[in-house]
Amino acid sequence: MAISDLPADLPADLLGGHRQALAGCAATGRLPDRETIEAYRAAGVRAAELGVPLRTLVDQALAAGEDLPSQAQLLPALRRAVSALMAGYEGAQLAAIRREDDARRQFVDDLLQGRAERLAERAEHFGLRLAESYVVAVARGLRDGEQDRIERELIARFGSHNVLVAVRDELLVCVVPGSLPAAVGEFTHHVRARFPPGWRVGVGRPHRGPGGVVTSYREAAQALELADRLGLRLDVVKAADLLVFPVLLRDRGAIEDLVTSVLDPLLRARGGHEPLLETLEAVFASHGNQSAAARRLGVSARAVTYRLERIRRLTGFSPDDPTQRFTLETAVLGARLLDWPQGFATSG
Incomplete structure (x- = not known):
C-alpha cells in the first residue's frame, strides 16, 4: 500500500517513510533503530494532537506491511513500530488530560480568590455560566x-460543566450550581465514605456571579470555623443556619460586655465554670428539657437542676425565664465564639 492511498483523515506525511523502514527491516532482519523508534513516537504524538483516531493510526501502520516479503522477519519490527506509535499517542493524550486538569484547578483557584482576569472566557471553556448562582461546599x-477519585465520580454523575473540584487551604472545595442541591449531597456522601474520622463539611449559601462563588466559599469555610468554636457535633454545617453568629461578631465590644456581665460570676463557682457552661449548652440544645440535657451530659436530672440553681444564684439569670433565657443563651454563644475567659484580656 502506498502512502498516497492513506485515508483522508490521516495526513500523508504522518507515516512518511514507514513503509520504506519496514521494507529495510524485512530485507536485513534488523529491528528499527533508536532514531526510527523516536520518529514513530513523534508520529503518535502528532496523530493525537491532530485528533486522528488511534484505531485508524494502527490500522494504517499494519496495512503498510501487508504485501511486503519476509513476513516472519517483518513481524518483530512491525510490532515495535506500532508499540512506539501507541506510546507516543497515549503519552500525548495523558499530557493533554494533565494540562486540562491543571488549567481547571488553576481556574478554580483564581475563581475562589476573586482574580477576575479572563474568568468569563475561561469559565465558558469549562461549561460554567457565571451569571447563575453557585454553591460552594468545603470538606x-x-x-x-x-x-481525584471524588472529582471523577461527581463528574461522572453530574457532568464536568456542573462540578468544579479543587484543594485550597487544606480544604477539598466543590463548586456546583445552586439549582443542583443533589450535587452537594453527593459530595458529602463521598466525603463520608472516603475521609477518615473527624471529617466535616461546610456549605455556603447560593450567590450569583464570580464574586458570589468567593462569598459562598468564605461562608462555607467560616461555617467550619464557627462549628469548631461552638463545639457543634454536626458533620455538615450550613452557613444559612449560622447567620446569627457573624452578626454577633460584628460588635465584639458589645458581645464581650454581655459575656463578662452575665458569665463572669461563674468563675467563682466551686469546681470551675466549665461544668456550668456545659450544662447551659445542653439545656439550650435540648430546648429546655432538663432530662434530655442530663442524658447529653451523662449525669442525673437532679444534678442538672442543682447546677441551674447555682447558675441562677451566681448570675441572677435563669433559663426558665424567656427573656433571661435569651440573654443567657446569647452570652454562652458569645463565650464560645470568643474563647471566654482565656480570650478575654480582663476577665474578673
Whole structure:
C-alpha cells in the first residue's frame, strides 16, 4: 500500500517513510533503530494532537506491511513500530488530560480568590455560566489521593460543566450550581465514605456571579470555623443556619460586655465554670428539657437542676425565664465564639 492511498483523515506525511523502514527491516532482519523508534513516537504524538483516531493510526501502520516479503522477519519490527506509535499517542493524550486538569484547578483557584482576569472566557471553556448562582461546599480532613477519585465520580454523575473540584487551604472545595442541591449531597456522601474520622463539611449559601462563588466559599469555610468554636457535633454545617453568629461578631465590644456581665460570676463557682457552661449548652440544645440535657451530659436530672440553681444564684439569670433565657443563651454563644475567659484580656 502506498502512502498516497492513506485515508483522508490521516495526513500523508504522518507515516512518511514507514513503509520504506519496514521494507529495510524485512530485507536485513534488523529491528528499527533508536532514531526510527523516536520518529514513530513523534508520529503518535502528532496523530493525537491532530485528533486522528488511534484505531485508524494502527490500522494504517499494519496495512503498510501487508504485501511486503519476509513476513516472519517483518513481524518483530512491525510490532515495535506500532508499540512506539501507541506510546507516543497515549503519552500525548495523558499530557493533554494533565494540562486540562491543571488549567481547571488553576481556574478554580483564581475563581475562589476573586482574580477576575479572563474568568468569563475561561469559565465558558469549562461549561460554567457565571451569571447563575453557585454553591460552594468545603470538606476538612482530606486524605492524599481522594481528590481525584471524588472529582471523577461527581463528574461522572453530574457532568464536568456542573462540578468544579479543587484543594485550597487544606480544604477539598466543590463548586456546583445552586439549582443542583443533589450535587452537594453527593459530595458529602463521598466525603463520608472516603475521609477518615473527624471529617466535616461546610456549605455556603447560593450567590450569583464570580464574586458570589468567593462569598459562598468564605461562608462555607467560616461555617467550619464557627462549628469548631461552638463545639457543634454536626458533620455538615450550613452557613444559612449560622447567620446569627457573624452578626454577633460584628460588635465584639458589645458581645464581650454581655459575656463578662452575665458569665463572669461563674468563675467563682466551686469546681470551675466549665461544668456550668456545659450544662447551659445542653439545656439550650435540648430546648429546655432538663432530662434530655442530663442524658447529653451523662449525669442525673437532679444534678442538672442543682447546677441551674447555682447558675441562677451566681448570675441572677435563669433559663426558665424567656427573656433571661435569651440573654443567657446569647452570652454562652458569645463565650464560645470568643474563647471566654482565656480570650478575654480582663476577665474578673
